Amino acid sequence: MNTFSLKIVTSDGLRYEGQAEELIVRTVDGDLGILAGHINCVAPLGMGMATAIIDGEKRYGACIGGMVSVLDGSVKLVPTTFEWAVDIDIARAKASEERAKEILANKTSSDTDIRLAEARLKRSLIRQSVTRYK
Amino acid sequence: MAGVSTKEIKTRIRSMESTRQITRAMEMVASAKLRKAQSQALNCRPYFETLYATMWDIVNHDRDFSSPYLAKRGGNKAAFIVISGDRGLAGGYNSNVLKLLNAQMEGKDASILPIGKKGADYFKAHQIPVLTENYTTAETVNIGDCFSVAKQLCKAYLQGQYDKVYVVYTDFRSVLSQETRCLQLLPLEKQGDAPSGTVREMLYEPDSETVFAAIVPEYLGGVLYGALCESRASEQAARRTAMDAATQNAQEMIEGLSLQFNRARQAAITQEITEIIAGS
Numbered sequence: 001m002n003t004f005s006l007k008i009v010t011s012d013g014l015r016y017e018g019q020a021e022e023l024i025v026r027t028v029d030g031d032l033g034i035l036a037g038h039i040n041c042v043a044p045l046g047m048g049m050a051t052a053i054i055d056g057e058k059r060y061g062a063c064i065g066g067m068v069s070v071l072d073g074s075v076k077l078v079p080t081t082f083e084w085a086v087d088i089d090i091a092r093a094k095a096s097e098e099r100a101k102e103i104l105a106n107k108t109s110s111d112t113d114i115r116l117a118e119a120r121l122k123r124s125l126i127r128q129s130v131t132r133y134k
Numbered sequence: 135m136a137g138v139s140t141k142e143i144k145t146r147i148r149s150m151e152s153t154r155q156i157t158r159a160m161e162m163v164a165s166a167k168l169r170k171a172q173s174q175a176l177n178c179r180p181y182f183e184t185l186y187a188t189m190w191d192i193v194n195h196d197r198d199f200s201s202p203y204l205a206k207r208g209g210n211k212a213a214f215i216v217i218s219g220d221r222g223l224a225g226g227y228n229s230n231v232l233k234l235l236n237a238q239m240e241g242k243d244a245s246i247l248p249i250g251k252k253g254a255d256y257f258k259a260h261q262i263p264v265l266t267e268n269y270t271t272a273e274t275v276n277i278g279d280c281f282s283v284a285k286q287l288c289k290a291y292l293q294g295q296y297d298k299v300y301v302v303y304t305d306f307r308s309v310l311s312q313e314t315r316c317l318q319l320l321p322l323e324k325q326g327d328a329p330s331g332t333v334r335e336m337l338y339e340p341d342s343e344t345v346f347a348a349i350v351p352e353y354l355g356g357v358l359y360g361a362l363c364e365s366r367a368s369e370q371a372a373r374r375t376a377m378d379a380a381t382q383n384a385q386e387m388i389e390g391l392s393l394q395f396n397r398a399r400q401a402a403i404t405q406e407i408t409e410i411i412a413g414s
Contacts, residue, residue: 009184011177011277014180039337042192042349043339076188078181078352080281
């Protein structure tokens with residue numbers, strides 16, 4: 001299968017750099033699949049699972065926020081946070097979910113707190129769902 | 135040594151020694167912090183560079199100029215995000231940032247958002263109004279804060295409160311060399327000529343307006359976080375160098391004073407002997 005160069009970088013470092021056969025990411029508008037020879041393209045990322053096929057092997061990651069760009073055949077994934085399924089700390093994700101739920105259940109929480117808690121809940125749920133594909 | 139008693143010299147040596155102890159300890163602390171800040175900056179660098187390069191690629195490929203983030207405006211209202219340190223004794227680190235800011239501010243109707251206590255103190259002392267004082271301790275600002283600052287600025291920019299947005303920070307080149315920089319964040323002006331000849335199509339998913347509206351705040355937040363990491367590493371490096379120099383200076387002064395002290399002591403002994411001999 002044809003490959004393209006894929007680079008995944010986040011603010012805490014490089015997550016992957018090398019050849020890949022396919023990349024599927026969740027954009028704000030739904031899933032976007034990228035194969036070699038894709039047209040130049042740019043899309044903002046939503047929250048969801050990213051799947052990369054590298055050397056015939058499927059790898060899963062939790063990919064949240066940021067953008068993906070295809071320029072002259074090289075794909076750059078620049079998410080706000082990205083973790084491969086194997087690196088996800090399930091206990092931490094669970095704890096984060098609990099905390100977020102507590103804030104949401106509390107009627108006196110402020111609007112900003114609720115918004116932050118919603119985002120946190122979403123993130124932790126995505127992380128937990130991605131670990132199932134390990 | 136006429137006029138200076140051995141006791142006086144001794145006191146000066148003592149005080150010099152305690153100064154040296156302090157500067158040496160500060161150097162050690164800065165070294166430890168530098169290691170952490172440096173690894174953070176190096177970790178962040180690929181992100182910073184990729185984000186920056188990708189953004190400019192997109193901007194330079196842009197063929198429909200509908201996004202307000204790309205349009206150049208004639209106005210003179212500029213917002214400056216100034217990243218300084220929280221503490222002094224870091225050589226020229228803080229003053230260099232402020233010097234560059236003052237040069238950049240000239241002739242502009244500037245609003246300032248300080249990150250770091252030293253910068254905030256300076257603006258307070260010079261009665262320069264600031265946008266917010268929520269981020270006055272640079273050490274505690276995290277990536278989430280960077281993104282919320284970016285969001286706020288983008289919103290204000292779209293409302294026309296500013297015509298330009300800059301960040302003033304210190305680029306960490308190496309432990310021995312740091313450089314203050316002023317980076318224009320908004321608008322995203324095309325660099326040089328648009329790529330001519332082969333016009334490459336760019337697919338925006340779902341459309342260019344949505345794309346820019348979503349990724350520009352992300353870009354700003356990311357670049358801001360990168361600048362913050364660089365600045366933090368620079369601060370520790372600058373402090374380490376400054377404290378190293380101070381320790382060395384103290385060492386030199388102690389050596390000079392010790393020499394003086396020994397001479398004075400010897401002179402006193404010689405004098406005593408001469409008196410004894412003369413008396414016998």
